[in-house]
Amino acid sequence: MIEFTDIRKSYGQDTVLGPVSGQIPAGGVTSLVGPNGAGKSTLLTIIGRLTEPTSGRVTVDGLDVHRAKSQEVARTLSVLRQENHFTARVTVRELVAFGRFPHSRGRLTPACVAKIDEALEFLHLGDLQHRHLDQLSGGQRQRAYVAMVVAQDTQYVLLDEPLNNLDMKHSVRMMGQLRRAADELGKTVVLIVHDINFAATYSDRIVALREGQIAASGTVDAMMRAEVLTEVFDTPVQIHEVDGNRTAVYFR
């Protein structure tokens, strides 16, 4: 379980997040949604210890992520930002192999190689494994990054907008693969999604942020209601049933 208590992040006088407290239970897919500047990325990167909070505490399975040994945290949770710029020209397989670093400190064991093969297989990257990242399309590259955190084999996987720059087809595939990671590999996936309908279709829980506060959170059924979403996004939202799924319509 991820627990955050009185998390606050300020830059000078501006408080961009919090103080917020909450819990994300283990297992399943949890989506963070909200308008731009709501503090979604800040909250996610604080949980993933990429950002220091101004105050507050985050524990993941009882491990204080900002205090514990970074290597130990890296075996419990993995976190992926939306933009990654590398100095090195690495192949897909080399990138995925980096996911084993918290376990092997760079010396790959046969078990590591098996995990790397599994991760490549899981994201259908077998054919692309010897390609360099700069020879891939945006969607393929995004999959390679996700394969790296799959190879890292942590209970908790935090993803900052994994659908960024993906087209319709690749978005659907990516969400399907994350859903499988939760269902088949038993991972706890926490991700930021811009499209509320993607969040509704593939997640178990939705946490909505607005102006640095948690505006609402709960199961998909509880969250996919016109009054809740209208309030969160500050935009008129209607809910329609499409094939039994609640779908938000907000284009006019």
Place this chain on the structure above:
Amino acid sequence: MSDTPMTAPSLAPTSAALTKQARRGMPVAARLAVAAALAAASVAAFLLLFIEGSFDFAFERRLTVFGTMVVVAFAQAVATVVFQTITHNRLLTPSIMGFDAVYILMQTLLVSVFGGRVLAATDGLPKLITQTLLMVAFTMLLFGWLFSGRRGSLHVLLLVGVVLGLAFRSLSDFLQRLLSPAEYDVLSTRLFGRLSTAEPEYLPLAGGVCLVVGAVIWWRRYRLDTLLLGQETATNLGITHKRELTVLLLLVSVLIAMSTALAGPMTFFGFLTAMLAYQFAGTHRHLIVLPMAFLIGLITLTGGQFVMEHVFYASGMLTVVIEFLGGAIFLAHLLRKGSL
């Protein structure tokens, strides 16, 4: 959820990449072996060939120069590779932090205050150690910027280093103008890299420092690989980024400061070795690149000295030639790349 292979247009780069890989073919271990063989050959040529007169005398003298070359090649090559990794920039050399400027200012101040003879009179281990420590102290001061305040970042550190370096250089220029021509002449021999004038008594200390620092860096070779992925990805993989950066910058400054105190400032030699190392290694892994850079540094120095002495019969300073070549390649690389 079937993921069909990508459509035709995206297949083209694959086959191109594959043939390119086939052409480049040679495994990294073999590349390293070739570099080691070349290094052994040029070291042997430098030490053993064209000895006239007493073998013992010439060999002993050459051995001292060779020892200095090993220290300088090791320090500059390893420090530059590590520095480029932590700054995410393959064009930088550690001298951007102002080592050369501090060293030149120290020499100029010495001559300005105590006169030209002081340089030779004070030479010795204590001076070497003092100068090294002063340069390391200077970079430690710079690290203060890195870890103080909200705005502290690696780029601020580099910028402050550049600006201070410029200030020191201007001050040195000013002081040099006040010197008499004779004193300036004495000083100017210290302002270029010099390999052949090092004293044998410095080498055990310098070699020892190289061994210790080298061992610490070698221990971190896989961590260095993860740093190539950027701060956030490295942190995700369990690197304590700030601590790693501090340790590595300190090691880099010890290496460069010692090399500069021992054999004078060299700006482009490190860049040259690091760039060639990445070209020949064909990989980013520090496991390969670090030894490769050292070997290439050694080949450049011993081979260069051999060719200069026995092919061109030139008695000029090798380091000046290397700096010229390194600078030219740096410019060519910059122009081809079109950006920093």
